[in-house]
């Protein structure tokens with residue numbers, strides 16, 4: 001199984017989120033997964049221009065790393081989204097990337113993939129961020145199977161993943177690989193996806209009816 005992890009933190013793999021993600025990846029690798037990590041520091045993916053070209057043509061016209069990261073997501077079996085809590089939300093770096101995924105959401109292009117998320121904070125409030133990332137994964141077509149979060153304080157070279165979170169993170173990585181191997185299904189995820197698929201199909205049909213430029217379709221399970 002190929003797993004692509006995306007960290008939205010300027011501190012990259014050496015930051016708190018990168019350290020917690022590292023424990024998840026140890027678990028995934030122990031089950032045989034091949035893992036690649038991409039760090040979004042804020043300069044490689046530009047903000048969405050709202051030009052609608054991705055919805056019409058399936059590609060963003062901006063010249064940056066987004067399209068190559070998108071190809072890697074599509075080639076992977078598992079996707080892990082990792083972020084620090086930045087003022088009760090995902091970091092700006094990750095939000096910019098998520099906004100650029102709009103056409104993936106419309107087409108549910110991550111259909112058949114499995115996902116997980118990793119959130120760290122200085123003092124807490126990770127759960128709404130986890131819920132947001134899980135929802136993003138679901139409406140993109142992926143099945144979120146697990147999430148890990150930890151209070152880690154400020155970023156620093158000596159900051160360690162708390163012992164109680166380390167084991168949980170390792171097990172989360174293993175769960176991701178096993179869920180993919182067993183093609184696990186979850187009724188709650190399927191319900192959210194079915195509603196979203198219906199809404200996107202209606203939206204695309206409407207767009208096709210008024211504009212022949214549209215070339216996208218929704219993935220069917």
Ligand SMILES: Cc1cc2nc3c(=O)[nH]c(=O)nc-3n(C[C@H](O)[C@H](O)[C@H](O)COP(=O)(O)O)c2cc1C
Nearest residue numbers: 015016017084085086087088120121122123124155
């Ligand atoms: C701009 C900014 C905003 C932050 N906002 C919060 C916050 O609202 N709540 C919180 O608990 N920690 C907050 N933090 C602390 C980080 O979430 C925390 O230190 C995190 O583990 C850093 O991860 P990193 O080393 O991967 O970047 C903030 C840090 C920064 C730089």
